[in-house]
Amino acid sequence: MPAALGAVVLLLVVLGLVTFAVYVHRKLLGWMQGRHGPTHTGPYGLLQTIADTVKLLQKEDVIPAQVDRPLFRLAPIIAFAPSFVVLAVIPFAPGLTFADVGVGLLFYLAVASVTTLGVIAGGWAANNKWSLIGALRSAAQMVSYEVPLALSALAVVLMAGSLNLNAIVEAQARSVWFVIPQALGFVIFLIAALAELNRTPFDLTEAESELVAGYLTEYSGVRFAFFMLGEYVYLFAMGALIATLYFGGWLPPHPALAFVPGIVWFLIKALFFAVLPFWLQATFPRARVDQLMGLAWKGLIPLAMVNLVLTAALKTWL
Amino acid sequence: MATGLLKGLGVTFQEMFRPKVTTKYPDEPYVFPNRLRGIQKLYVEKCIVCHQCANICPTQCITIKEKPKTDPAQKKKELAVFDINFEICILCDLCTEVCPTEAIVMTSNVELAETSRADLHKDLPWLEANNTNVREVNKP
C-alpha cells in the first residue's frame, strides 16, 4: 500500500514540476527574446499552464476519419507512460528512491526507449504523410542516439562499478563528481540526451517549419496533451539522470554544505539541466536530418567508444 | 570549433537582462502617431455633397445620397446618406485628401473588429460620432 501511495505522490509532484517547467520555459524564451512571456493568467502569469491544460482538456476529441483508431488512441499512452516509470529509479535523496532497482541505469535506458514506439505508432496511425515522415525521422534519430547515450553512460558504470543509481552516487561521494574524469563522456551524453529528448538543435521530429508538426500533426486535445506531458516529464527525468550520473546526485558540492538537505541539491542540479535545453532552443537553429545521423554515427559513437576504452584503461592501471 | 555556438548562447543570455520591447496592449492602450490612418470622422455640416471622395475611392466603398431639398431656394446641398463599407475600405487616405472642405478626415482609431459583417457598414451617425483622435492638422 505505501508503494502505491508513494507512486501517487510522485505523480503529483511530477505534474507540479511539469506545470512549473512549462511556465519557466515560456518565461525564459520570452526574456531571451525581449518579451515578457505569460503575464496575464494569475500573478505573473503563473496560472497560464493550468489555463492551457484546461483548454486542451475541454477541446473536442477529434479523431480523423482515416486513422487506425485503436493505435491512434493507444499511442499517446505508450509515449507518455514510460516517462513516469523511469522516474521510479531516480534517487532523489539518500534513501528516497521509489524503486531501488539493482540495474537502475539499464532500467531507465530500456524503458525510455519504449517511448519511441509510441511516437512511431502515433505517426503511423495518423495516416498522414507529414506524421509518417516525422515519426520515421524520430525513430531513426532516437535509435541512433541511444547508442552514444548508452556508451557514455557505460563509462560511468565502469567508474562506479555498479548499474544501481544509488551506488553510482555513493561512488561519487568517495571520489569526485564524475563530470571531472568523464568530461568527454558528459559532453557526449548531453548531446545525445538532447537528441533523445527531441530538443533544439535536434527537434527534427516536430520541425514545425518543415513537417508541419511531425507525428503530432493529427493530434489535438487530450491526446496532444499527453504527448506534451510526456515530453516535459522526460525533460525532468533526463535532467535528473544527468545530475545523478555526472554531478553527484544529492551530494552537496562541498562537504561543508552538507547541512542543506540532499533533495535540494538534487533538485537544483536536475532542474538546471532540465532548463538548459530551453536556452539552447532560444539560440540554435535546427540541424538537418542527414547531418544529424552523420553526427551520431561518425562523431559521437566513435568518441564514446574511445571514451569507454580510456575509462577502462584508467580503471585498470590506476 | 563550437565557438560560434557559444557566442550565440552569450547573446541570448544577455538579452534576458535588457529591457523588454513588447507592450501591454490591450491592458494599456497603444498610442499611435497622430498621422495614422484609421477610421474616418465625418463633419456632416461641412460636407457639400460634391462626391469627390466617392469618386476617388479605389475600392468604391463610399455611398453618398443627397437630401431632397425642402425649400427650392436653398443653395446648400445636404447629406442624406453617407456610408463607408469597412469590409473593403483600405484606409488609403485618398478620400480625405480630395475632400475640398475637410468634411471627411482621418482619426487614428483602428479598432474595427466586429462580430458580424453587417456591423462593418458604418453609416452617417456613426461616422459623425467617431470624433476621438482626429488628426491635428484637420482639427477645426
Next chain:
Amino acid sequence: MATLRTEELVLNVGPQHPSTHGVFRLIVTLDGETIVDARPVIGYLHRGTEKLAEDLTYTQIIPYTDRMDYLSAMIGNYALVHAVETLMGLEIPERAEYLRVIAMELNRIASHLVWFGTYLLDLGAITPFLYAFREREKILQLFAEISGARLTYSYMRIGGVKWDVPDEGWLGRVERFVDDFERALEEFHTLVTGNEIVQARLKGIGRIDRETAIAYGLTGVNLRSTGVAYDVRKAKPYSIYDRFEFEVPVRTEGDLWARYLLRLEEMEQSRRIVKQAVRQFPSGGEIMARMPKLIRPPAGEVYTSVESPRGELGVYIVSEGKPQPYRIHFRRPSFVNLQILPRLLIGENVANMIAILGSIDIVLGEVDA
C-alpha cells in the same frame, strides 16, 4: 537479390504550411529522401491588379502597389509613380526625392529584416525572428509617423510625396535608428552568422550558376549571389541614387550561404545610404511638383524599373492620354525568381527543400499580384 520495390511519395506542401510564406503550394514527388519532381502552384492570392488598374486613375493605383510586395510598399509606390513621372517628364522637388530615398532604403532594411527573421524561423531558430522584428518595429514606427501606416504606406504621390516630415525631430530619430542598427547587425552576425549549424545547413546548398541565373532572368540578390554585379540603382540610376556612396555586394558561390550574407550586407549598405541622405537633407523646399488636378500623362508607353529588395521591379505603362492607363504591367521580381525553384529542388534532399524555398525570398502578394 531482387531489388526492393519502392514507391514514389507525392507530398503536398501548402497552401497552408508554416513555411511557404503565404499561400503557396508545392507538389513534390519524393523518391526516398530525394526530390524527383516539384511543381509550384500559384495564384491563391491573385487579385487581378493589372486588370483592375485599367479602370483606375493613376493616383488610385498607388494603394494597389502597396499590396503587391507588401513588405516593401514604399518601393512599390515609387516604382509606379516613377514610371508615370517619366512618362510625363516631371521634375521632382529635391526635398521629395530625399524623403523618397530615405523611405525606400529604410523599407529595404525592414524587408530584409523580415526575410532574415522568417528564414531563420524556417531553419528552426526562433529568436532571430524576434530580434529582427524588434528592429523592424522601429522602422515601422518611423513610417507610421511620416506616412500614417505601418505596412501599406501609399506615401508617394505622382510628383512628390504625400507628407513632409512630421516634426523637427523625425530625421534625428531616423539617424539614431541607423546608428543603433549597426549594433543590431553585429548581434545578428554573432548570433547567427557565426553559428556552425547555420553554416552547415547553408553552405554549398541550392547552387545557382551565373549562366542559369541569367537564363532564368533572376535579379536582385539571387543574381548577385552568382557573381553578376547588377543592381538597378547603379546600372540605371534613378531618383538621386547617384549622389550617394554605396557598394553593390556581390558573391560568387551562388548558394544559400551567399544569399544569406548578401542580404545582411545589403542592410548595411542601405544603412549607409540613409545616413548620407539624412546628412545631405535640404533644409527647405517643396515636397510636391506643380500638378494638374487630374493626372493625364501624354499618349505613349514607358518602361522603368527600380531595385526592390527582391530584384528588378519594372513598370510598363501604355497610355492613351486618358486619366486611366490603357494597359499596365508590373514585372514582379518574386514571380520571375520563383521560376527557378523546380530546377533547384529536383535532385535535392527533401531536408533542404524549405531552406531553398526561403532563400529565393518570394512575397506571395507579388508573385500573384
